[in-house]
Amino acid sequence: xxxxxxxxVGTRKGAFILDSDVSRRDWSIxxxxxxxxxxxxxxxxxxxxxxLAAAGNPWYGPAVWxxxxxxxxxxxxxxxxxxxxxxxPLKTVWSLATTPDxxxxxxxxxxxxxxxxxxxxxxxxxxxxxNHPTRPTxxxxxxxxxxxxxxxxxxxxxxxxxxxxxVGVFETRDGGVSWEPRNVGVRAEFNPxxxxxxxxxxxxxxxxxxxxxxxxYQRNHCGVYRSDDGSETWQEISDGLPTDFGFSxxxxxRDPDTCWLIPLxxxxxxxxxxxxxxxxxxxxxxxxSWIRSDDGLPTRDAYLSVLRExxxxxxxxxxGITFGTGTGQLxxxxxxxxxxxxxxxxxxxxxAVEAVVLDD
Amino acid sequence: MATVLLPSSLVALFPxxxxxxxxxxxxxxxVLVELDRSVPGMRDRLxxxxxxxxxxxxxxxxxxxxxxxxxxAPSAVIxxxxxxxxx
Numbered sequence: 001x002x003x004x005x006x007x008x009v010g011t012r013k014g015a016f017i018l019d020s021d022v023s024r025r026d027w028s029i030x031x032x033x034x035x036x037x038x039x040x041x042x043x044x045x046x047x048x049x050x051x052l053a054a055a056g057n058p059w060y061g062p063a064v065w066x067x068x069x070x071x072x073x074x075x076x077x078x079x080x081x082x083x084x085x086x087x088x089p090l091k092t093v094w095s096l097a098t099t100p101d102x103x104x105x106x107x108x109x110x111x112x113x114x115x116x117x118x119x120x121x122x123x124x125x126x127x128x129x130x131n132h133p134t135r136p137t138x139x140x141x142x143x144x145x146x147x148x149x150x151x152x153x154x155x156x157x158x159x160x161x162x163x164x165x166x167v168g169v170f171e172t173r174d175g176g177v178s179w180e181p182r183n184v185g186v187r188a189e190f191n192p193x194x195x196x197x198x199x200x201x202x203x204x205x206x207x208x209x210x211x212x213x214x215x216x217y218q219r220n221h222c223g224v225y226r227s228d229d230g231s232e233t234w235q236e237i238s239d240g241l242p243t244d245f246g247f248s249x250x251x252x253x254r255d256p257d258t259c260w261l262i263p264l265x266x267x268x269x270x271x272x273x274x275x276x277x278x279x280x281x282x283x284x285x286x287x288x289s290w291i292r293s294d295d296g297l298p299t300r301d302a303y304l305s306v307l308r309e310x311x312x313x314x315x316x317x318x319x320g321i322t323f324g325t326g327t328g329q330l331x332x333x334x335x336x337x338x339x340x341x342x343x344x345x346x347x348x349x350x351x352a353v354e355a356v357v358l359d360d
Numbered sequence: 361m362a363t364v365l366l367p368s369s370l371v372a373l374f375p376x377x378x379x380x381x382x383x384x385x386x387x388x389x390x391v392l393v394e395l396d397r398s399v400p401g402m403r404d405r406l407x408x409x410x411x412x413x414x415x416x417x418x419x420x421x422x423x424x425x426x427x428x429x430x431x432x433a434p435s436a437v438i439x440x441x442x443x444x445x446x447x
Contacts, residue, residue: 035369060369078401
């Protein structure tokens with residue numbers, strides 16, 4: 001059976017689909033899809049192969065888009081995506097994930113979690129998170145009060161982790177009825193009176209290590225962390241990185257010791273790649289050391305930013321890594337992040353990248 | 361029945377749906393509920409929690425700015441327009 005690689009790209013002005021064979025050298029581009037709506041996240045539903053897009057339109061509101069024919073035609077729904085008429089309206093859908101029992105989860109702004117058991121046609125509010133006792137203290141990051149990361153346990157349907165900026169990581173172990181903050185050991189440098197609060201950390205992204213559900217890697221506003229106990233405690237693994245800041249992080253699909261990330265200058269210094277020298281950093285030893293990779297990337301005058309959802313990996317061997325920039329460039333490595341080539345530099349502002357391997 | 365005129369960018373979200381509709385209802389809110397019966401999901405594109413019209417959606421009844429509570433006469437013409445905003 002022939003395989004091919006598909007990149008799903010969410011931008012400020014619609015979704016795009018890029019296709020290549022497994023060499024990952026030449027790509028075709030189609031789009032914009034989803035009627036040009038801003039798209040924050042894209043996933044593929046296991047089993048059906050449907051593409052789902054998390055979106056929010058300044059005029060027409062939030063919705064989850066769905067295509068069952070590989071992006072040729074789309075429907076959309078926000079049925080049930082509401083906190084009720086007495087509460088603050090939803091602005092947009094920020095994140096999507098599938099659960100091991102076949103449901104969909106959606107993270108939204110203002111921060112909250114919704115579940116769909118019919119493929120995104122209708123949604124149900126997971127009230128346990130919104131009703132958490134710390135909810136009145138939640139404050140937004142620069143991108144708003146957003147639930148941007150959802151990591152379901154791969155086999156235990158009762159366990160899910162979510163990340164909210166600038167609130168932190170939460171975990172449920174009872175299917176969403178109750179939630180616990182999981183931020184022990186994570187710095188909040190912007191809170192000098194209490195650098196280690198229970199909540200208030202600015203988590204930017206986290207990912208699960210391959211085959212090790214108790215190991216999580218976290219990209220935070222203030223450093224990079226790893227947890228080896230299912231997020232109950234975090235150890236900082238920032239030593240060797242050029243800055244404290246960045247948004248993106250992806251974990252290797254088979255090697256639990258490897259992940260990639262892109263450090264950026266701190267917000268007050270521009271949020272671009274340090275010294276305008278583009279580089280992706282990776283660890284092969286769980287964050288004990290970091291390797292800078294810039295082969296093929298611009299090493300001067302590269303004022304590039306990469307947002308939290310805008311880096312992805314495929315599952316081929318060697319693994320392909322792709323990242324998109326805030327200025328519409330899409331870069332790809334087909335050798336696990338050692339060397340890089342630009343796919344295109346003419347897309348709109350890139351917010352999300354997902355990579356899938358398809359069987360023809 | 362009121363005549364409801366929808367913008368191209370809105371009907372593009374509902375393949376096969378036209379821009380002109382004849383809808384019954386004595387308020388803008390009632391018209392949008394009725395419109396949603398024939399085009400499921402349409403109301404969610406125009407109305408947010410409150411309920412109120414989305415911030416960048418403008419509705420005019422017989423040429424006058426309207427909200428969900430605005431009265432609609434049987435012969436009214438209702439224009440739904442996206443506001444001039446964005447970039």
